[in-house]
Amino acid sequence: FTSMAFALKLRSKIYSKKGYMPRIIYSLPFLSIIEQNAEQFELVLNEVGFNVDTDLLLKHHHLSEIYYKMEENEFEPDEAKILIEGWNSEIIVTTFVQLFHTLLSNKNKNLRKFHRLSGSIIILDEVQSIPFKYWLLVKEILKELVEKFDSYVIFVTATEPLIFERQEVKSLANREKYFSALDRVVIKPKLEKTMMVEELAESVKLESDKSYLFILNTIKSAKSFYELLKVKTEHIGFLSTHVIPKERLNRINKMKRGKIKIAVTTQLVEAGVDIDFDEVYRDLAPLDSINQAAGRCNRNGESQGKVIVVSLKDDRRRYSSYIYDDVLLDITEKILKKHECIKEEDFLNIIDNYYKDMQEKMASDKSRELLSAVYKMKYDSADEAICINDFKLIDNSYPKIDVFIEIDDDAKKVWQDYLRIKEIKNLFERRLEFSRIKVDFYKHTVAIPTTVENLPPEVAGFRYVNINSLEEFYDSETGFKCEGVTPIW
Structure with a gap:
């Protein structure tokens, strides 16, 4: 809470000096901790008397629920999707992937929120999770954001990785x-x-x-x-x-x-x-x-x-x-x-x-190559030269495939909803309907190596383990049973 408390104080100070109220973008490395942080922020805001709608506090990641409410108005999923992806909120809790792929992308879906970074307060929690190969790239991009867009960046970390040299940042605590x-x-x-x-x-x-x-x-x-x-x-x-x-x-x-x-x-x-x-x-x-x-x-x-x-x-x-x-x-x-x-x-x-x-002892070649592509605005490459689209914050070198596990009656209902949605002919309507169940759908999904010998059958375009074949594929204690391959993570 310390970083959020500081951000709120900074927000008030910016308002009194510059006349505008900056949004706060709280960014984390992992999906698993977004929910718990957002829940705690909501508890605190409720405690001090705020009515917490999505125009005040918004969670955004690739599995976010497509729900947006402002006062008494609850928006339809297609409208809500645009508002969520556009970060139309005072406080956004999101992932490093969403943030950095907005800064380094030419895709409409990512760029929809790019302008929200201007004048904002960006909190990077657990910043040491950023791979070393991207340190130089992140440093230069954040410097441009601060200098050209009048944004503010707060690092939250117990270990203070040397993305910036000590003299380049202002320490808010006496770490010694x-x-x-x-x-x-x-x-x-x-x-x-x-x-x-x-x-x-x-x-x-x-x-x-x-x-x-x-x-x-x-x-x-x-x-x-x-x-x-x-x-x-x-x-x-x-x-x-x-x-x-x-x-x-x-x-x-x-x-x-x-x-x-x-x-x-x-x-x-x-x-x-x-x-x-x-x-x-x-x-x-x-x-x-x-x-x-x-x-x-x-x-x-x-x-x-x-x-x-x-x-x-x-x-x-x-x-x-x-x-x-x-x-x-x-x-x-x-x-x-x-x-x-x-x-x-x-x-x-x-x-x-x-x-x-x-x-x-470690090289920054990857960052330098990507920075060169950024300076040249080289988003795509016809040859093997590095381009901006080669930036991947999460390493996908270990190929995986999603599998739906029908573990109980709740999962069974979600799967039946999925099958019904797959029958919808209109692509836009089908995507819209899936967005309504997406959160519950992925609560029952695991990613496994594509090379396993016991890959479950594909049903309606998705690998699927039904409740009657659970024992063959899934252990209630240790999860999916990988055969013929060493599962790494």
Whole structure:
């Protein structure tokens, strides 16, 4: 809430000095945390007496509900879609993808909101999630936005990645003061050897009065570890993107309430998911990811939490190597191996050294090529030269396909609605009708590798697992059963 409170104060100051009221664009890296942030903003606004309609607070991402209400007027879906995509609201909660693909696009759908960036206050939460290869590009684009469009940019991050040099930004908090006062958690690297998942499960000693979070790098390793651990304990839960979103949210809420004392997950819990465990085990990852994992440990400072970093492997290689850049892993490992125990007060200095090493050892070629395309206004390319349309904030190099899981009666009803909509001949009307059920439809959808041997049948243009064949394709605890391929994430 601190960043939003500051943005609201800045908004009032801009109004008194410049005579206009800037909109606030609150941007986050992941869909999973948009809903929880928007809900909290709505609670606060209601508490202070605002009538929260969509003209005041708007959520916008590719799965947004097509709903727009202003005072007593509820707009039809086609009108609502235009208002939502045009960011017709005072406060917009959206994704990095929506924001940066508006700044770097020539598509009408994206450009519909471009003018809303002028004079706005843009909050970039969890800004360290932006891949290093785009740091230079993001820096130059944001500088232009601030200088030419009179916009304001607020970074929210515990680790302050060096997208901008320290002297180029104004710090709103004394980070040294805050970090030196913290003593909630310690990081304990256990990297003397690389171990199999079975070895970790064997070595872990679970105490009944503590809660544990295990964050693994791939879906395969997380599933294997979960199966090994669940024979040792009750109150255990599993999370990955192969579990339908509806059930993922249910499990996260159980974790928040303490109903799940032991959780095995992939990286999806690292940024912004408000869960708290006494001890966190993290498979080796870049240092900023480990720092994010530490944020799920002893958040309330009730005792001293521990984050234990291990290095896991399969029969071929380390799981970390399937996911992360080798240079980042090498930098991280060299830093961690210098310490037996890292106190929270030392995190800041260590993470600063990590970012400096990263800048020295990693190239910014991708950013430079894209910036060259921007300066030339080269949106498309007839050859293999880099163009603006090559900008993809989310890496799609791991090909996936969506599958609808008919897991219960609610899902069955949604699927029947989908089949009815597919029969509509008019394309515009069909899209409009689907927009009404889109949110519920994707609550029951998972993305799986396109190369799985057990790809479900295609029905009405969508891969579909019906309720009668659930056991063949879907496990109620660990999600979709991938055969013939190693699921990464």
